[in-house]
Every structure is written in structure tokens, then in C-alpha cells.
Amino acid sequence: MQTTDPLSMTFGALADPTRRAILSRLSSGEATVNELSVPFDMSLQAVSRHLKVLERAGLITRRRDAQFRPCRFAAEPLEPAVDWIVQHRRIWEERFDQLEQHLAVLQREGADPISPQSTADHRSPTTDHRTPTNKEQPS
Amino acid sequence: MTDTTPTLGELTYTRTWDAPRELVFECMTTPEHLTHFWGPVGVSTPIEKITIDLRPGGIFETVMVNDADGAEFTSRGVYVEIVPPEKLVWSEEGVEGGMTTSITFTDLGDGRCETVAHQTNVPEMYRSADAQAGMVSSFDKMAAYLATVQG
Numbered sequence: 001m002q003t004t005d006p007l008s009m010t011f012g013a014l015a016d017p018t019r020r021a022i023l024s025r026l027s028s029g030e031a032t033v034n035e036l037s038v039p040f041d042m043s044l045q046a047v048s049r050h051l052k053v054l055e056r057a058g059l060i061t062r063r064r065d066a067q068f069r070p071c072r073f074a075a076e077p078l079e080p081a082v083d084w085i086v087q088h089r090r091i092w093e094e095r096f097d098q099l100e101q102h103l104a105v106l107q108r109e110g111a112d113p114i115s116p117q118s119t120a121d122h123r124s125p126t127t128d129h130r131t132p133t134n135k136e137q138p139s
Numbered sequence: 140m141t142d143t144t145p146t147l148g149e150l151t152y153t154r155t156w157d158a159p160r161e162l163v164f165e166c167m168t169t170p171e172h173l174t175h176f177w178g179p180v181g182v183s184t185p186i187e188k189i190t191i192d193l194r195p196g197g198i199f200e201t202v203m204v205n206d207a208d209g210a211e212f213t214s215r216g217v218y219v220e221i222v223p224p225e226k227l228v229w230s231e232e233g234v235e236g237g238m239t240t241s242i243t244f245t246d247l248g249d250g251r252c253e254t255v256a257h258q259t260n261v262p263e264m265y266r267s268a269d270a271q272a273g274m275v276s277s278f279d280k281m282a283a284y285l286a287t288v289q290g
Contacts, residue, residue, distance in 0.1 A: 084148030
């Protein structure tokens with residue numbers, strides 16, 4: 001039941017709304033267990049349990065030297081995931097921007113919008129006279 | 140995380156089209172159309188290198204050519220689910236440890252339609268309903284506030 005691989009721990013830690021709220025709070029500055037227990041209306045024990053999960057996942061660090069061991073948000077484990085989202089979202093954005101242009105051209109040309117036959121017959125050799133470019137400019 | 144571990148991620152991308160969903164669906168499933176937009180920017184997708192066998196288990200293959208240096212990237216997918224003109228799902232085993240993409244097409248009733256593209260390379264074992272809900276919303280929020288933290 002107890003998972004130990006880093007990804008499972010990161011995802012497990014993020015799956016809980018309270019822990020996400022704690023991270024959100026910590027992203028604006030470090031806080032002690034006491035400080036966290038107030039806004040979240042939880043016992044120190046309950047907060048500590050959540051913090052332990054976050055700490056194991058590497059999403060927070062706790063200073064050993066200070067008396068109240070304040071917690072600090074550690075973004076590092078999330079960076080690859082965030083990069084992934086940003087990168088893939090950009091691909092869809094650019095792709096769909098281009099599709100938008102393509103649709104505008106199609107509709108202006110008054111092309112038959114629904115031609116299921118041509119869809120079904122897509123494997124036949126094409127006689128498309130247009131150059132294979134993905135950047136059709138509106139005329 | 141080590142360099143050899145594929146980064147896991149999941150995203151949902153919604154778009155409204157000023158076109159009927161039949162046409163948008165056709166554009167997403169026909170080489171003659173795909174070649175015009177599959178891109179993305181700076182990347183061409185030659186029509187003669189697009190393979191579409193529109194049935195569950197059929198091939199969906201594209202070769203993307205970098206406009207700058209001619210480098211080619213082949214993306215080989217397999218269709219999982221096809222419900223014209225409502226839904227399209229394919230998976231790519233060779234991409235980032237296994238990528239699944241699903242697109243739903245909703246008729247908005249006024250000549251427009253909406254597509255929701257959902258893409259994930261998170262393995263099934265991580266995708267219980269709870270974990271998924273948590274991840275999607277948290278990653279989207281994280282992306283927003285990480286930008287603030289790091290900015």
C-alpha cells in the first residue's frame with residue numbers, strides 16, 4: 001500500500017485538496033506548523049501528518065536549525081510536470097490556430113463541409129494539387 | 140527525477156470553433172486537411188507521409204519535418220476509439236512512455252462546435268478518479284503559481 005517511488009509520492013501528495021491548499025499557502029512564504037494550523041482549522045497533529053507526506057514527496061523542506069522548523073515550498077519536483085503541460089499546450093495552441101485559418105479558407109471557398117465519402121475513402125492515392133505545407137495563407 | 144524517467148503530465152485543452160463539428164472532425168481525420176495545420180509552427184507535415192486508417196486498431200502516423208533543418212520526427216499512433224463526429228482517441232506507445240490523446244467534439248447548436256483535447260502520458264495505475272482529479276486541477280494551478288514563485 002505504501003508507495004515509495006518519487007512520482008507516486010508526488011502525485012499522492014498532490015491528490016489531497018488540503019495538501020494543495022497548504023502548498024498554495026507556502027508558495028507565498030514559509031510557515032510553521034502552528035501558523036498553518038490556524039487558517040486550515042486543523043489540529044497540529046493533522047497538519048503534521050500532511051506535512052510529512054509533502055516532505056516525503058520533496059514538495060516542502062523544513063529547516064532543521066530553527067526552533068519551530070518552518071516549512072518552505074519546494075517547487076523542484078513539479079517543474080518537469082509544469083514544463084510538460086506548458087510544452088504540450090503550446091503545440092495544441094499552434095496546431096489549432098492553424099486549423100482555425102484552414103477552416104476559414106475552407107468555408108470561404110464554400111467547400112462541401114460534410115463529405116463522409118471522402119473521409120471513408122481517405123486511403124486512396126491523393127490528387128491534392130496543393131503543396132504540402134501547413135501554412136495556407138488566406139488569399 | 141532522473142533524466143531517463145519520462146516526465147509525466149496531463150492536460151486538457153478546450154477550443155470553440157466557428158465551424159460545424161462534422162467539418163472539424165473531418166479536418167482532424169483526413170490527410171488532405173491535416174497537412175495544412177498539424178504543424179505546429181515551424182514544422183511541416185507532408186501529406187504523402189500521413190497514414191490514416193480510421194478504425195479502432197488502425198494506424199495514425201505523421202512525419203513532422205522541421206522547416207529549419209529538415210529533421211524528421213515520426214509519430215506513430217494507433218486509433219483506440221472513433222465515433223464520428225463526436226469522439227476520437229488514439230495512443231502512441233513510443234512517445235514519452237505512452238501517450239493517449241482523446242478529442243471530443245460537441246455541437247453548440249448554432250453552427251459552432253467545441254473540442255476538448257485531453258492528453259496524458261500518465262500510466263493507468265496513477266489514474267484512479269481521485270488521483271486524476273487531484274493531478275489535473277493541481278497541475279493547472281501549480282503552473283499558474285509556479286510562474287509567480289519563480290518570476
